Amino acid sequence: MNTADLGLPVDVPSTALFTDQYELTMLQAALKAGTAERRSVFEVFTRRLPDGRRYGVVAGTGRVLDAVENFRFDQDVLGFLRRRALVDDETLDWLAAYRFSGDIWGYPEGEVYFPGSPILRVEGSFAECVLLETVILSILNHDSAIAAAASRMSSAAGARPLIEMGARRTHELAAVAASRAAYVGGFTSTSDLAAGFRYGIPTVGTSAHAFTLLHDSERDAFRAQVDSLGGGTTLLVDTYDVTEAVRTAVEVAGPGLGAVRIDSGDLLLVAHRVRQQLDALGATDTRIIVTSDLDEYAIASLAAAPVDAYGVGTQLVTGSGHPTCSMVYKLVARAESADPKAPLVPVAKRSTGGKTSIGGRKWAARRLDADGVAEAEVVGTGPVPAALADRQLLVELVRGGTVVGREPLDAVRDRHTAARANLPLSATQLSRGEPVLATEYLQER
Structure with a gap:
């Protein structure tokens, strides 16, 4: 439930400055290079759970939707950016008209997740998606940890x-x-x-x-x-x-x-x-x-x-x-050009040091055993196997810039109770252990 559900007036300020400066400098450089409008796919995931935890909990999705709706560069915000000379005039003009117009899919709030789970998928132009990185991560990392x-x-x-x-x-x-x-x-x-x-x-x-x-x-x-x-x-x-x-x-x-x-x-x-x-x-x-x-x-x-x-x-x-979940927001696919019809190509960081990622626009499903208990988190980039078609986890949250996935908080709470109950019994053990479900990757060849 949010204040709109209660009929209570709340003055919601812009969330546009809940960001890091490098997102704006990337935007400016991409506008100059002609790559800002390339269709892009960003995903939120974590490479590992906090030490000893058996599962994670997706929380904060409803707050993310509110933040995206209120991500606006009003005159006060633009004035701040102009006084600090943080970006050039062309970028300021672009920001003045900013409205997220893309799509967001994600695990429904209250669902459990595991290493590699594509908890949120943000699709649109590079320019409009890259700006949302910090505000999305700050909400999901905090709320999911709590x-x-x-x-x-x-x-x-x-x-x-x-x-x-x-x-x-x-x-x-x-x-x-x-x-x-x-x-x-x-x-x-x-x-x-x-x-x-x-x-x-x-x-x-x-x-x-x-x-x-x-x-x-x-x-x-x-x-x-x-x-x-x-x-x-x-x-x-x-x-x-x-x-x-x-x-x-x-x-x-x-x-x-x-x-x-x-x-x-x-x-x-x-x-x-x-x-x-x-x-x-x-x-x-x-x-x-x-x-x-x-x-x-x-x-x-x-x-x-x-x-x-x-x-x-x-x-x-x-x-x-464990006050954070170490979630990251990574570009996993982008178009070959700014042409709206240009095909997407997978991209991924390949450097050493434990921070590699898997490219490609992903789906996720939870496979059940013969007793109906979850036995694996399956993440893929190709066609969804028929056996998992009705077990897919991502749901539509934003369509063409319009929020379509907002729901009552009690429904979210009930979902978590059901999701946790569907895990193996060892999920509730407090002793240290590995994630209760292994993540399996099915990559398109």
Whole structure:
């Protein structure tokens, strides 16, 4: 869901300067050389997954579509480029009329991916496609990293809900994108109101330790919160003594207290003790929420604990140790000339050092075994084998410059749940390992 879905007016600024200078200098040189209008195909892919990860998660596609729509060189942007003398007048005139008019295909958001997967394919003139490199990569690299971490955490959490609480641990704008990506990966709510406003994600939140410390006693703080928010609220019980706080919380709110939150200590031990105490006090339906620097490993270690929900911050918004996916945006095919009918020829970087790529406009499909479980990621440049015709992964996102692939965020979230469930069981193991699916290449001869 985006703000348009909510009927909320949002002033969206130009995304044209979310780019690197060399994209504009390449454009200027190509215009002078007469090669700028050559039909070109760029692809986004990663050569490897972050160390130890079994699969990646495509996230940020919806934000990419918004960025492409708003990639406009308005007068303020053009004035900046002119004052800095970054490009010549001919290039400025070309940029003033810029509107992406090409096509974009890609893995649907929420889908999983593997090394070599053509996650996004951008087609049009070299000039209009090359400008989009940085903004596309900055969105996909960030959001996919967060979604992958969120997916691992939601897998470890099982049916227990996850709350995204990382806004204070990252840049204020990145926090909104992180909330969206976390929701794609399986989180159920966020503490960030901007994310709730922009994307319709459910928001939650009650109080911090400061609220307890403000009052003359813990009882006074609990009473103030219950009087304001009702007995179904969540009371933070680890400011002083947890046992005393739980007793006071039930006395103030009654056995119908909604939840207690634990934010420090040995969470496994404390959760068991709090559950026993709540049950003894008759608060059998009061939930236990735990926070405190959780990651997927900590969540997995609490699987046997009487915990009802997890709040995750720092480790989520930093990708749980992998804040980027190392995706790249490479030219894989271009026309022999500027003639619109000129045939495409594959191109690829061939230098040594582990940064080679495979040329050609690619398709991708996921082959299933006899039980309907995914067994290989198949990427090709020639005809699609008949056996894989109905297993193709790329979908149309932009046609002739018009976005055609925007979809509700809940649909994206559901897609990820289904895609992950279709992988071999070893995909959800937290131990280090190789990608759960091998990538097979079928190249046209």
